Structure formats: C-alpha cells, structure tokens
Amino acid sequence: MDQGNTSGNARLIDRAVSRRAVLRGAGTGAAVLAGGSLLQACSSGLKGNTKSTGKTITIGFVSPLSGPLAGFAVSDGFVVDTVRKTPKYSGGIKIGSSTYDVKIVVADSQSSTNRASQVAKDLITNDKVDMVLVTSTPEVTNPVASVCESQHVPCVSTVVPWESWYFGRGAKQGDAFKYTTMFFFGVAEFGECFIPMWNRVSNDKVAAGMFPNDADGNAFRAGWPPLMKPAGYRLVDGGAYPDGTTDYTSMISKFKNAKCEIYVNAPLPPDFNVFWKQAAQQGFRPKLATVAKVLLFPADVVALGDLVTNIATDAWWTPTMPYKSSLTGQSAKDLADAFTAATGKQWVQALGSTYSLFEVAYNAFAAVDDPHDHDQVAEQLRKMKFSGMSGALDFTAGPVPGVAIVKPAGVQWKKGTGKFPFELQVVDNSANKDAPIAADLEPTNA
Template identity: 55%
Template sequence: MSQTPPGGFSRRSLIKAAGLGAATPLLGACGGLKGAGTSDSDVLKIGYVSPQTGPLAGFASADNFVVAQIQEAMKNGFTAGGKKRTIEIIVKDTQSNPNRATEVTRQLINSDKVDLIVGSSTPDTTNPVADQCEANGIPNVTTIAPWEAWFHGRNGKSGEGFKYTTLFFFGMQQFADCFFPMWDRAGVTSKNVAALWPNDTDANAFRNGLGQMMTTAGWTPVDGGAYQNGATDFTTQIAKFKNSGAELFTCTPIPPDFQTFWKQAQQQGFRPKLATVAKVMLFPSEAEALGPLTNNIATDIWWSPAHPYKSVLDGRTAKQLADDFAASTGKQWTQALGSIYSLFEVAIQAFKDAGDPKDRDEVAAKLKAMKISCMSGDLDFTAGPEPGIAIQHPVGGQWRKGTTFPWDVVIVDNSANKAVPIGGDLLPTNA
C-alpha cells in the first residue's frame, strides 16, 4: 500500500519516477507548481541520485522522508542572488548499478536541466554521478563514499581536485582512528587481522590504504583475496583466516556478500573476538536480516541521534530528526538519514552564497569554498585532504538487542570524536 509522508508525494510515485527516469518535480518545497509571476529563473532544480533498489538499497531507505523534510523546510522559498527562489527536486534511482547511475545523471543534465546534482552511497553511485557532472559543468556534492575511492578512483589531481564536484565523508585515516582504538581494547593475543576485501573500488581503497596503515601501526592484515562481488562460497577465505589465528576481523564487501560470509564463518568455526566492519551493518535492515549473529558486530558511526548536530535549515537536532523519522515511517533511524539531509543543506547553502545561483561555475566555486555547521556536523570543504573534500570523524558503535526496535547501535568508542557521548562498553563480538 502506498503511503504519503509529509511533503505530499507517495513512495509509489517516487519509485515510478525514479525507475522510469521521468522528470518528477517533488514540489512541496516550492509550495506547488510554478504559477503566474514565477519565471524559470526563480526555480532552482536539484537532481538527487541514489541506489533506491538493488543490493545497495539499504543506503536509500530514508530518501522519501528526507526529500519530504527538505520540501517542508523550504516551502516558503529563500533569497538567493537578490531574488526569491524555490526548489524543485528530481529523484533518480541507480538500481545499484554504476552504468545506470551514469544514465540517470545524463537525464538530469540533458532532459531535466537541473542546476545542481547531489548523490549518495558508495562509489558505485558517487563516482559515475560526479564524473558526469564534471564533464558537463554541473555543480555536484556527494556523500557516503571513502574519499580515496572517490578522488583517486576518478583520477583526481592532488592539490587541484575537481572544478564542479565535491564530497563530504571520510577516508582510511578516519577508519583507522575509529577501528584501531577498539582493536587495542579487544584483549587479543594475535596482531593478525582477517580482512575480507573484494575486487572493487571501495575495497581496493581499503586494501591499499588501510592495509598499509595497519602494518605501520603494528597490525598484520590477512587479506582473503580480491574476490568478485556476488560470491556465494567463502570457504577458502574462512580457512585462511582460521589458519592465521586472527582474532580480529574487518571487511568492505557489499551487504549481501557479508550476510553470506558471516553465516558461513559461524558454521565453519571462524568466530573472531571482535568484528569491525565497513560498508556493511550500517543500517537496521541488515542487522535484522542477520538476526542473532548481529550481536556486538562493530562498525563506523558517522551520524546517530547521539551526535550533537543540528539542521541549518530549521534548527532540528539529530535526535529530533531521528525521532521524526520513526514517527513518520514507523522505522528505525539510519546513518544515511543525516548524510542525505546534509546533501540538501549544502546544496541550498551554495545557492544562497552565490551572487547568481543559476551560474554553475559560481555555485561550484561556492561548494568548494564552503564551511558549514549542519546536520552532519562541521563540514569544511577547504580543509582537504584534497580541495573540495570535507572530512567527518566517525566513532565506534556496536549492535545490541534493542527495546523499541530489534537492534540498536550503542556508541562504545569516541576516540576519534569526543563530542559524541559513549553509550556503553566495548564487548566481544564472539565471547
């Protein structure tokens, strides 16, 4: 059954539009269709690209809600370039496919004539979206992709960056800052760390980046090998991990592959003392799918109700946004909720900062020069590690049995971001 959240569009209409590539103005933010006295220059079009279906769909579970919230927050418009402006949002689904991401981004540029494009969730989306924007001179900001996979995966020139495309998230140093303190506290006797890294842009950034950092810090990565995504038998990797005596485990697979691996690992007797995983177990849907095997798996938490952040659009706190999401959808908060919200905060701020929000070069320059305190915290796109990249600092969280929902995330290590309060002790994944 189709449900219509605040903001006035149904999930069915959103998915239909995204899947068919139709230009769909989600016009709650505009207060209605363009009417008399409103010119094209008064309407600023934002394209939004994400994996709403397919194996990465968990990243997009908050999309409907966030777009509706942005619509509501901006329903009265805002001033940019000395004129009153309204927002039109056009949503596209990548179907978790990089080629599809390229296709729908081209639709947004060539058919929908958007002024700016935002995109989210893994290099499978962020990289092809950004590449099309860079090639076509469209201002762009993306998130939820390690910066190395986004920057080096697109052949970025160090010290120069890109003209039109920007990113906020974090990278290998921040993963190390998040994971290593938990490893130090895990009470293990072996310095070997089992690493499940497939052969894709995301995982290769971990293999080449985090792997070296592990070695420098005194840990020894036990690489299970660069397998292809979609694998169904992890017996070889599990045997290698068991033979190494590794008591720690880390990984960067696609979510369905981790589910398969983790179940097989338990069946075959590989039960690491602590699992600190990336790219997977980020969202409640994954925790619920894994069931009891979820207990005390640790991951990087870059946004949660516990984070002391608030919206630059309406002043709502992270906790209020999470609570509103649960009240509106009946579902549990997800980390992507904060990130997707901030994509629009950043986009709208760039329009406001520009003398002419229709000038793509100027808007792109405002993105690269932006410093903003928003739902994702303090984002500084000038600070690097490369121009146009704003770094977040995740903390360590573990999945535990929940009260309102089946599973909750408990913050167990804030070494990398002391502003986020600790919610519980670090416990073994497999006692």
C-alpha cells in the same frame, strides 16, 4: 521497491533511457589525467544547452532506492519531504532582490553503476538541474559525479570513502575536480575509529581483511596496511574476489590458519551476509569484527539475526550527537524521532548525511548572484565551511581539494531493549568526542 522511500511528492525518475553506460564502471571517470593535470574527458554524448533559466532552482537527487544497496536509502524519501517543508526551501531561496522556487527531482540508481550514469545524464539533459546531490557507495556516487564533472554541473556526494570517490575516478594526489565535491571520511578515519577498539580486545594483532575487487575494496586494501603497521597489526588479505561471490571457504580457511583475531571488510551487503553465515558454520570466530559498508542499517542487521550481536562498525551520525540543522535548528535527536514517528522505523545514520546534502546545496545557492551559473555555484561548494546536521563541514581542509571530512564513532549492535530487536550503541569515541559513550565494548566472539 519500498514506496515509503519515495513518499510525499518526491518524484522518482523512471524514464526509458538508453542502456548504454555513459561511463564504464566506478574505476573510470569523466575526467582523465595527462601530464599531472586534471583534464576534461571527451564528450559523453550529451547534446544542447543543459543550463536552466528562470526563477526556479532545480536540484537532482540520486540514491539507491532499490536493489542490493537500498538499505542506504531507507530514510531518503523522508528527508526529501522534510527538507521540502523547511521555510528556507518551501519559501524559496532569496538571491539579491529575487526569490527562486526550489524543485527537487529524485532518481533511483537501482544500485547499478550504469543506471546511476543514465539518471545523471537524464537529470542534466531533461530536467536541466542546477545541481546534483548523490549518496551511498562508489557504485552510485562515482558515475554520477563523473557525468556531472564532464558536463560542468555542480555535484555533491556523500556516504562514500573519499579515496574511493577521488582515486576511483582517476585523480592523483593534488588534482582538483572543478564541479564535484563530497563530504564523508576515508581509510584514515576508519583507522581512528576501528584500531582503538581492536586494541581493547586483541592480543596477537592479526587482522583478516575481506576486500573485493571494486572501488571500495581496492581503496581499503591499499589504505589499511600503512595504518595497521604503526599500531603493531598484520593484515591477512583474503584476496581480491569479485562482487557476488557465493563461496568463501578458501578465504575463511586462510583466516583460520593465520589465527586472525580481528576482522575488517568493505563488501557489498549481500556478500557479507553470505560470508558471515559461512564463517559461523566453518568456525571462524574473530574476537572482534569491525565492518564497513555493511550492517550500517537495521534491515541488514535483522537478516543475520543473533549472528550480528556485538559486531562493530562506524557511525558518521547518531541521534545523540549534538548537531543541529542549519536550515531550521532542529536537533539530531528531533530528526531521528520524527523519522520513527512518521515511518515506524528505527533511526538510520543516513538521516544525517542526506539531510546535510540539502544544507550544502542551500548554502551554495544562497551565496551566488546567479543560481544557474554552474561555475559560481561550484566555486561556492569548493570553499564552503559551515556547521549543520553532520557537524562542522570544511570543504577547504582536504585531505584533497573539495573534500570535507566527517569523523565517525565506534558502535556495536546490541540486543534491543524496546521495540526493535537490535540497537546501535556508541562504544568508542576516540575519533569523535562529540559522540557520547552509550555502552561497553564487548568481544564479538568470546
């Protein structure tokens, strides 16, 4: 594990806990549905009083600091340290006539669904957290959110398509989780981001879809055809393959035979790397590759080398967006520059989303009479509206209760002009006009 991810005094929980999962995978939540109503599930086995007391607010933060999803967490240790030093956190949160110290406890999900459930349980029972913040893919966010929902602990998730987070936990349209909220975007926003780029390069309008049999893959498989059909595109689905597949020959042949000009996906990063290398070897060269869940971060890009040139993806945050911290007024560019200065690493878009988790937490606690009252805090999360490092967030707007939408920009990986071998450049802002265009959209393969 990269020690930079837990720099400073960010404490990593690594206790010996039971290996038995609290929940069984991303598709099962701690909430069940009956008669169209969202009901609390059976007890997950947590015992005793889990509510904290006293003049300290304890926040748990879960992210994949190690394992195959660790690229998502490269900046998380830096953000935690940065937030801790802000006056609104270091000086405590003033509520009424009292000031509450803030303690942040960091836990590594190890990119494992079972481990994510276990550390959420540990934060609740041992640390008696007042809120859990969690980031990066349904493999991490869903089990954590489900444990929190079942135990009545406020939780905020990000960097997970809302459909994967919501429907993947057993909800039906219109249902409302009481204690768990999230901000990010979904398949519709991917469509607003990707389809305008497709339209600029495609003639035949046939798109290849690489969607695994997991929460993200199934959400994309269901969500893309209704978006593509009005735009004149036909989806060729490569099949619901299991995560960890190592031979994609049959899928590649299917895409080649259908003459797919466009490619879209939602795999685990290591699986895409294997697929893309095999696609190059076997002659599948789509005019434009638009990828989701992968190639979001420089470490993943370097692993593919020149094969990454002009692959397009989504960017929910960039240093060029005109957003500022609601905690300090620091700009997006200042945050990115500070990260590079402190770590020597290239900026990553998780800087903005992780930072905003702590903005949301601060705003919720500052608005209640008792920060240890989980119902009060959860109510503030559900009705929250504010602008900060991720732009404007409105948890009342939907598309379902407790979900705030962030609009992404279309970006491509271009050859670097300075210190880093590749740079992420905004090439289309159809979905988010706040993102200034920095480069021309070019075909991934001529």
